[in-house]
Amino acid sequence: MAEDTKLVYKYLRHDKKFPHVWCPGCGNGILLGALIRAIDRTGLEKDEIALVSGIGCSGRLSVYVDFNTVHATHGRALTFATGIKLAKPKLHVIVIMGDGDATSIGGNHFIHAARRNLNLTAIVVNNNIYGMTGGQYSPTTPYGALSTTSLYGNIEQAFSIAELAGMAGASMVARGTVYHASLLDELIEKAILKRGFSVVEVISHCHTQYGRKNKLGGAVEMLRWQKDSAVRLEKARSLSQEEMEGKFTIGVLVDRDLPVYTQEYRKVREAAKKMMARPS
Amino acid sequence: MTRYEVRLSGSGGQGLIVAGIILAEAAGVYDGKCVCQTQSYGPEARGGSSKAEVVISDEEIDYPKAIKPDVLLAMNQKSCDTYIFDLKPDGILIVDSTYVKQVPSTRALAIPFTQMARDDVGKEMMANIIALGALATLTGVVSLTSLEAAVLARVPVGTEELNKKALDIGIEAAKNLPKENAEKEVSYENSLNE
Amino acid sequence: MATKNAGRQVLLQGNEAIVEGALAAGCRFFAGYPITPATEISEAMSYRLPGVDGTFIQMEDEIASMGAVIGASLAGVKAMTATSGPGFSLMQENLGFACVAEVPCVIVDVMRGGPSTGIPTHVSQGDVMQARWGTHGDHPIIVLAVSTTQDCFSITVKAFNLSEKYRTPVIILADEVVAHTREKIRLPHPGEIEVLDRIRPNMPPDWYIPYENNSRGVPPMSSFGEGYRYHVTGLIHDVRGFPTERPDEIVPFMNRIFRKINQHFADIQMVHEESTEDAEVLVVAYGSVSRSARRAVREARQRGVKAGLAQLITLWPFPRQTMEPLLRKVRAVLVPELNMGQMSREIKRINQGMTRIETLNRIDGTLITPAEIFARLVKL
Incomplete structure (x- = not known):
């Protein structure tokens, strides 16, 4: 068996009736591949992983993988993950969200999870659109872009998910694309192993909704756009602002050691036990 | 004692809810009675009106709030004017004469709790403890030993002596009230010596 | 022991008695958001839980609180949240998830005057229908009402027991008067009260079918991280927990989640x-x-x-x-x-x-x- 086939056999659920719900050419499949390759590299047991997803195309990922999985409510994946992690800190909790999921309906949870710095891995698939509901604009839809709810052009400014996560206090922030699949493997692996709240923004494409409406071509053309627009962080440092116009950086953007919530809470428990031991 | 109702009223920040809790703890935990302590308060943490009630009974208490209070403590004019209408016909009215200048009944028992807290304890916020001492002495609703135990268990560490002093000042003030005023209601069955 | 005052007479607020009841029932996780007149529950939990190796967390809102409670319960820890009407409205979304995914948890709603921000510091019983039908779609739910401080303790224990036994969220409806009334109660010793835990699978993991029907209507529930990897979803699912749109799978599922409550009315209904x-x-x-x-x-x-x-x-x-x-x-x-x-x-x-x-x-x-x-x- 080829290496990837072995991984597919090891990590995907046999009792789930495939095929999956994603369109042919969707970036979610590449992400799924990167995810299981990264997990395999970490050497973690399947039982040690809880995978929580939100709602939307990316949200369906959790059903296909053989971990402890939750397909949570829209925007709330991080809140479920918070409960799981606090109740059983030995579990590695990975959260898969879409751009609308994580930064619109779940925007408040996203920034607070980053601020709290609980040891979670958040993977945000950014395809600039609400795909599953049929192509409405999201918080990451570029200014001027067309969608089924911005037929005259989007008049809102887009969030940068990675910058948002960094400003909110995440310990690690990375950005990758589904085109740069092997880099994505590395970023996800690093994020899983990072202590503290880590975010991987995965630039993906929705040719079915976003691509078609904005005349960006099919999956291949949109992947080519990722190839042409993404600049490795190391290289981006040497480029001028003009040279970076219309491009985005990929790589590990933030990596720092901050107090982790579970460690801090251990101190709370110790203090509480001292208090309880006092004669009342 | 079938059902005895106490209402403590005044403005937020006068410590009435704490006083209610202490009274309930004294009667319930230390004297072994059934107690229900309720309160009503507004959104303000300080100021606004504040009301705490304690229902004390030998039997299980059904309705938790005061229906016709046996005792009303009014720590300001507004609460005195408002709640005098609810007091039982033979009920006891105790007012803080520091703030209640228009005493509505000749049978009211007036003691300047806040003034005494300022002058004799040196802390205005102790007016509630002085009032509790007086109230317990005048009504006999809780034993003074239980009240003292409850006060000392509830107050912040390091303030026990001061609170004990405030309690004693209240007890003394109640005992020194002119007899003709107090005669009918006062029960001296409780004292620190028992 | 959770209740260090066990066996003693204590003067407690209803809200504090709910906390003691929860701890006695084995609750070790609480997520909440401050709201009058339920805040004392959060405060007491934040003080008490870390001392018994439990976890308290103040979440960013009530939606998040309910999500965290579900997560903790999936990981095998008895969990609770507490709120009042406006926060209870926010919890309805994830409450529905807990119903359909059959996640045991307890939600306390200390009712205050509504609608909307309403009358925050005053009593009401306006959430009776919200507790029944607040979340969308047809679902069974257990709602218990408390009237005394003693109830606040014992009904909370009962709520956890029902929640665990039937794998369902249980709502405790308190109100401002009950929550804030202080009464003397006696906290029982651990052995004096019955505490129930969810039935867990004892078959090999390969044989575990997480939502399989049985005579009770309540399938055994595995905790995350114990070898029984399964899928939890808010979508209507088949016996393996995978989403389904097949009427022949939807109907038995819906029937079961109603039947598990309906056939145990005698155990659940208290007057x-x-x-x-x-x-x-x-x-x-x-x-x-x-x-x-x-x-x-x-x-x-x-x-x-x-x-x-x-x-x-x-x-x-x-x-x-x-x-x-x-x-x-x-x-x-x-x-x-x-x-x-x-x-x-x-x-x-x-x-x-x-x-x-x-x-x-x-x-x-x-x-x-x-x-x-x-x-x-x-x-x-």
Whole structure:
């Protein structure tokens, strides 16, 4: 068996009736591949992983993988993950969200999870659109872009998910694309192993909704756009602002050691036990 | 004692809810009675009106709030004017004469709790403890030993002596009230010596 | 031991007694967001839980609180949240998830005047229907009402037990009066109370079918990280937990989640009756109002009126089996409640002309008094 086939056999659920719900050419499949390759590299047991997803195309990922999985409510994946992690800190909790999921309906949870710095891995698939509901604009839809709810052009400014996560206090922030699949493997692996709240923004494409409406071509053309627009962080440092116009950086953007919530809470428990031991 | 109702009223920040809790703890935990302590308060943490009630009974208490209070403590004019209408016909009215200048009944028992807290304890916020001492002495609703135990268990560490002093000042003030005023209601069955 | 005051007489607020009850029932996780008049529950949990190796977290809102509670329960820890009407509205989304994914958890709603921000510091019983139908779609739910500080302890234990036994969220409806009233209660020793835990799978993981039907209607529940990897979803799912759109899989699933409650009504439905044996007129009340009703009924008895009280502990599923015979034998029924008639509507629904139902409603933030109920009772 080829290496990837072995991984597919090891990590995907046999009792789930495939095929999956994603369109042919969707970036979610590449992400799924990167995810299981990264997990395999970490050497973690399947039982040690809880995978929580939100709602939307990316949200369906959790059903296909053989971990402890939750397909949570829209925007709330991080809140479920918070409960799981606090109740059983030995579990590695990975959260898969879409751009609308994580930064619109779940925007408040996203920034607070980053601020709290609980040891979670958040993977945000950014395809600039609400795909599953049929192509409405999201918080990451570029200014001027067309969608089924911005037929005259989007008049809102887009969030940068990675910058948002960094400003909110995440310990690690990375950005990758589904085109740069092997880099994505590395970023996800690093994020899983990072202590503290880590975010991987995965630039993906929705040719079915976003691509078609904005005349960006099919999956291949949109992947080519990722190839042409993404600049490795190391290289981006040497480029001028003009040279970076219309491009985005990929790589590990933030990596720092901050107090982790579970460690801090251990101190709370110790203090509480001292208090309880006092004669009342 | 079938059902005895106490209402403590005044403005937020006068410590009435704490006083209610202490009274309930004294009667319930230390004297072994059934107690229900309720309160009503507004959104303000300080100021606004504040009301705490304690229902004390030998039997299980059904309705938790005061229906016709046996005792009303009014720590300001507004609460005195408002709640005098609810007091039982033979009920006891105790007012803080520091703030209640228009005493509505000749049978009211007036003691300047806040003034005494300022002058004799040196802390205005102790007016509630002085009032509790007086109230317990005048009504006999809780034993003074239980009240003292409850006060000392509830107050912040390091303030026990001061609170004990405030309690004693209240007890003394109640005992020194002119007899003709107090005669009918006062029960001296409780004292620190028992 | 969670309750260091076990065996002792203590003066506690209703909200504090709920915390002690939860800890005694084995609750070790609490997520909440500050809201009057439920805040004392969060405060006491933040103080108590870390001392017993539990976890308290203040989340960014009530939506998140409910999500975290579900997550903790999936990981095998008994979990609770507490809120009031506005926060309870926010919890409805994830409450539905807990119903459909069959995640045991306890939600305390300390009712205050509504709608909207309403009357934050004053009492109400306006959330009776929200507790029943607040989340969308058809779902079974267990809702218990507390009326005394002692109830706050023991009904909370019961709530956890039902929640674990039937793999369902259980809602405790308290109200501002019950929550803030301090009463003396005795906290039992650990051995004195019954504590139930969810049934866990004991078959090999390969054989585990997480949502398989059985005679109880309640499948065993595995905790995350114990070898039984399974999928949890808010989508209607098949017996393996995978999303389905097949009517032949949807129907058995929906039937089961209703049946697991319906076939155990006798265990779930609790009504406290007082003087109902020979009653000619009946008061049906719950929560703090039942205390006023109890006094009114006793006073009426003293005046020779054959009055009785049916105090509803279980509001939902509505205890029809207990209530129908009572309705059949009394001349008239009075339903006092701090809303415009939410429970009386249900009582009228099952009454079917057996007796006369009268209502007594109050929505001004104050408790209905014994005198008001008495006055109506003697005229029934």
